[in-house]
Amino acid sequence: MRPWQHGRVRAEPTTLDAVVAHVADRVLARPGGSPTRVLVDGHPSTRPEALADALVAPLEAAGRPVARVRSRDFLRPRSLRLEQGRRNPDALLDGWVDAGALDREVLRSVVERGRYLPTLRDPDTDRPTRAPYADAPAGIVVVLDGTLLVGQGLDVDLTVHLALRPDTETRRTPLEEAWTLAAYGRYRREQAPERRADVVVRVDHADRPALVVR
Template sequence: MKFVPMSPQALARRLARWIDHLDGRRLRVGFDGFAEAGSTALAEQVAVELTALQRPSVVVSTDWWWRPAALRLEYGRQDQESRLSGWVDTGSLTREVVDPLGPAGSGRHLTKLRDAGSDRAIRQAYQQAPSNSVLLLAGEMLLGHGFAFDAVVRLGVSAGAVRRALPEVRHWELAAFDTYRELHWLGPEKPGNLVVLSYDHPATPAVHGLDLR
């Protein structure tokens, strides 16, 4: 897999241009990556560039869509299976965000559901997205939830970089990240709209699969 280095600013611009040229009016793009690498920050940078292209977008982070702690930690605080696919409230996120912002959706959506820190629901008014809006959904282990993405940006972070970024108290999560990488790493032979980033160092990213013409 060949990666082309570029600046963070150029990456955001080119990703926005690539997204804007994808087929479809309402699009759903996943930014799948380790939280500490900055998947949400990258989605927000791309949203700024989409605005410059006169393309509206909605940035949503799965950090605001965790299940209540009683359900999330039902099998213990260090359960690998739960960490892999059971922390995010997939049903609510699909119902309130992914489906409404899809091609046949109403555009009526929420961006936040729950504050994981306080474990309390957030009272947020529904928002209305234009008919040509793009959903930029950022989060960890996105591809295991069955979300109907039109395209995916994978923030590739090595196991070593993940270990260095996590405090020791969270090293139990490393096995879940390794399992996800084995199950869902998509190589260039896979069909669909996929861009893969080499993102160990977000200040000096490299990209594979992005049309650079």
């Protein structure tokens, strides 16, 4: 498989293990005494949570404490996020994740207060988890996964976006979730995650990822 190139951007074939190593190296290149906050973003079919999980072991092996945080544990109450209907793409894009709480209680808190809230709300029961704050030791790496999060104003240091072509995104979206495609289309147009992310990995072929090099 030869590299794909468009203008000054090219996509180099790689492996999932190499992607993990590349992102871990980017994190470890940063000053070790300060927190580093990493966002792994992608359509649900790209499984951003899997890449985020895979980053934990190499970072811990390098001596960095890791806080693994999931955006699904910071959803707004169901009554708020579904007040415009259960299948409203604009609400999905703008109003499902409580970005303010995620930023305040996790991403800024590890820097400003030396602690963070691991979870806010149980996504299944819709009840507050009442989780206690956890300490954020020196050099902690917060690894956050989610979808539609680029452009939400989250205070992160490194953004990884798992990119799909629109036709791949459509093909991988279950019929009952087809209403979400409008949100992802608007996301690409308005937030341009492939341009804004620090690391972009094309995953149209899940077993043959390609690292975008600018």
